[in-house]
Amino acid sequence: MQVTETLNEGLKRGYAITVTAAELDEKVNEKLVEAQPGVEMKGFRKGKVPMALLKKQFGQRLMGEVMQESIDGAMSEHFEASGDRPAMQPEVKMTNEDWKEGDDVNVEMSYEALPAIPDVDMKALKLERLVVKADDESINETLTSLAENAQDFKARKKGSKAKDGDQVVFDFVGKVDGEVFEGGSAEGHALVLGSGQFIPGFEEQLVGVKADEEKAVTVSFPEDYQAEHLAGKEAVFDCSIKEVKEPVAAEINDELAKKYGAEDLAGLKSRIAEQLEGEYAGAARAVMKRSLLDQLDTAVSFDLPPSLVEAEAKQIAHQLWHEDNPDVEGHDHPDIEATDEHKELAERRVRLGLLLAEMGQKAEVEVTDAEMSQAIMTQARQYPGQERQFFEFVQQNQQMQQQLRAPLFEDKVVDYIVENATVTEKEVSSDDLKKAVEALEEDDS
Known part of the structure; x- marks a missing residue:
């Protein structure tokens, strides 16, 4: 077997793979020898069918298997030896389409390699965590709303x-x-x-x-x-x-608290404060995560696989088109061209995706089975009465599993980076936090 480099330009790679006829014939014979003891054929005892007859009967079918196995093996050996990781599924095609038994097999393989990603000095990342305490005004607003609902x-x-x-x-x-x-x-x-x-x-x-x-x-x-x-x-x-x-509106007193499962009004206020601060913490995390991603986007520089950027830009353009045209539910519409703005956003997403994946892999970050099950069940609740069917669908659908696993993995990597970054806390009002969140939404629009 021979592997010859034909293209090495940026991240683009090309190789010519030749599997000789002798190698193919040898592997076919190996398979026949392995199978011979269990083969029965009229006129011969089990395991005594001559090799020549076995080859005539099964050789052509085995040749297809051997060709595929040989090419797959050559690709695996190449990636192991070179250390390359293809950005997308390699394109493989046979170049001697008029192949006949006794000929070598010639194959062209091309792909874009994932780039080498530099290490990030996590301590150099400066992050600010906004902290908001639940004040009396916010607690009383919530109490008033609860009283109105319990009218x-x-x-x-x-x-x-x-x-x-x-x-x-x-x-x-x-x-x-x-x-x-x-x-x-x-x-x-x-x-x-x-x-x-x-x-x-x-x-x-x-x-x-x-x-x-x-x-x-x-x-x-x-x-x-x-x-x-x-x-x-x-x-x-x-x-x-x-x-x-x-x-x-119901009166704000211990009776109202009991309607909402608390022992008394003080207990209800405590529960409201805890809930509000949990919501504030979630919003503050989103603000800090954006700051982290912005810093990571400029922390290191590396080449991006053009195919990944192009695919991401098309997906962004397609998604935004559907948001602007909500009446069109299917995909029976004209081709949507990605703009320079879409491509710029795609480059950011691909860069951050590759960087977070690399950092997560090095840190041995994993999504546990329990976390996946929780994510599936959370999603399943959107289909009342069909939770079991949804769960089974996800279990059998690798692509759906990946869609659910990806955000879990990203959040765990972000948490890992935050733990190792330089983080300071800043106590702010709920209005200040709200303005920070609104600024994020404006950037996304």
């Missing part, structure tokens, strides 16, 4: 008309074609107007009613209504209004 209702003054958002307590009897239908009647039913609990058009007709008033509400059941005998039918509901109540 109660109190009776309006007698004679007040019901407004959207009010609760109306009433008895009703529903009729279709003058006949009372099953399930269409109730007493003392409490309905919040505008909640959409009843069929379309019902709640709007109760706006303006008063206590002790009678109201006939006429509506039509939807054509796709679950009860087929009512679907599309017009119905009249005779309503007797008992009470009209206005919404009032």
Whole structure:
């Protein structure tokens, strides 16, 4: 077997691989010898079929296997000896397409090698971690929101008309074609107007009613209504209004705290503070990560594989086009050309991707099975009732696994770098943190 370099330009590599006919024939014979003891053929005892006959019967089929194995072996030996790592799947093609048995096999292999990536002095990276404490104002804002969500209702003054958002307590009897239908009647039913609990058009007709008033509400059941005998039918509901109540926020006290699973108001405040500071820490991490990536982007310089940059630029252009054209769900659209801006962003992403991968590999960063399972289950929750099917789909789909593993790996590498960088903490207000996050979003837009 002979491997000859034909191209070495930047990261581009080209090689001519020749596997001689003698090598192929030898490997075919080795396979036949290995298989001979188990071969049975009419007229011969098991294991006694002559080699010449075996070769005539199976040689051609084995030749294809041997050719593929020889080429794969030559490529593996080359990458092991050269230390090259291809950026993408190498392009391999046979150059003597008129090959016939007894000829050498000539193959061309070309690829772009991943570049050598310099080490980064992590201590030289200067990072600032923004720290925000949950203040009384933020805690009280959250408490007020919780109280509003836990709203109660109190009776309006007698004679007040019901407004959207009010609760109306009433008895009703529903009729279709003058006949009372099953399930269409109730007493003392409490309905919040505008909640959409009843069929379309019902709640709007109760706006303006008063206590002790009678109201006939006429509506039509939807054509796709679950009860087929009512679907599309017009119905009249005779309503007797008992009470009209206005919404009032729950009082901020121990009773409210218990509604949210806390022992008392102090416990609820403590839980809110912990939750807020967790949210602040997540936002602060995003700000610090951007600063880290910006520094890494300029920390070292190395050549980028053109094929990776081109593929990434096309993906960015395609994704942004779909964001600008949300009505187009499929991919039946004109080709989308990557602009210089797309290519610049692609270069940054490829550079950082290769750098983080190299640093993670050297640090022996790994995503554990438990972390992957957690990520899969988190994603699966987006498909209620189909979690099991989604989990099985991911287990059988290598590409999907890689899509879930990649951000986990990146975050673990970032954490590793932060641990080894020079980090200072700076206490700021929640407004300052919000402005920092908004600045990130502006940069991304």
